[in-house]
Amino acid sequence: MTTPKAPRGAAAREKLLAAAAEELADTGELEVAAVSRRAGVSSGLPYRYFGTRSGLLIAVLDAFYQRLGDAAALREYDAPTWAERERQRIHDWVTAVYADPLSPLVLGGLVGDAEVAAGNTRHLHLLIELGARNIAHAQHAGELPAGRDPEFLAAATLGSTNAILSVALTRTPRPPAEDVIAEVWGVVRGAVGLSSAIAK
Numbered sequence: 237m238t239t240p241k242a243p244r245g246a247a248a249r250e251k252l253l254a255a256a257a258e259e260l261a262d263t264g265e266l267e268v269a270a271v272s273r274r275a276g277v278s279s280g281l282p283y284r285y286f287g288t289r290s291g292l293l294i295a296v297l298d299a300f301y302q303r304l305g306d307a308a309a310l311r312e313y314d315a316p317t318w319a320e321r322e323r324q325r326i327h328d329w330v331t332a333v334y335a336d337p338l339s340p341l342v343l344g345g346l347v348g349d350a351e352v353a354a355g356n357t358r359h360l361h362l363l364i365e366l367g368a369r370n371i372a373h374a375q376h377a378g379e380l381p382a383g384r385d386p387e388f389l390a391a392a393t394l395g396s397t398n399a400i401l402s403v404a405l406t407r408t409p410r411p412p413a414e415d416v417i418a419e420v421w422g423v424v425r426g427a428v429g430l431s432s433a434i435a436k
């Protein structure tokens with residue numbers, strides 16, 4: 237049985253996205269002409285699919301956050317307690333960030349115009365919204381202390397997680413992922429008020 241082929245336009249778009257991600261990871265820059273050369277296409281093709289350099293950069297950013305979502309943020313975990321589920325999510329989050337060559341650039345502050353910055357902010361707000369719902373559910377279930385604003389807690393835990401990872405990614409050599417996971421989990425459980433007895 238053969239797998240159906242993607243339409244030509246979709247395949248070309250994916251090829252350009254892959255070339256853009258490679259160019260950005262290798263050089264820290266995103267020049268449309270360089271992406272075209274890397275993809276082996278005409279210099280005008282990226283503009284056909286993405287409109288502008290900013291449009292291409294936003295698409296690369298969207299794809300990064302989709303990978304992170306698939307790996308951790310959007311996953312459903314079936315462990316019996318909130319603490320176990322979130323410890324697994326942090327494990328998968330850190331593992332995914334460590335494996336993605338674009339992570340140092342995205343978490344370190346991807347350079348772009350206001351449109352690109354707005355795209356990044358949109359993704360962060362969506363992650364905070366997901367986290368807030370998750371925390372509120374745990375509060376209602378009695379697994380986390382009630383009375384604290386879940387959206388603030390989600391913003392605090394996401395911000396601290398990304399800050400820790402941003403520092404870890406700049407170190408040479410990088411600290412072992414398991415050490416980073418332990419640090420992030422320690423910050424998260426403290427921020428949400430999870431007792432040390434439950435957190436382990």
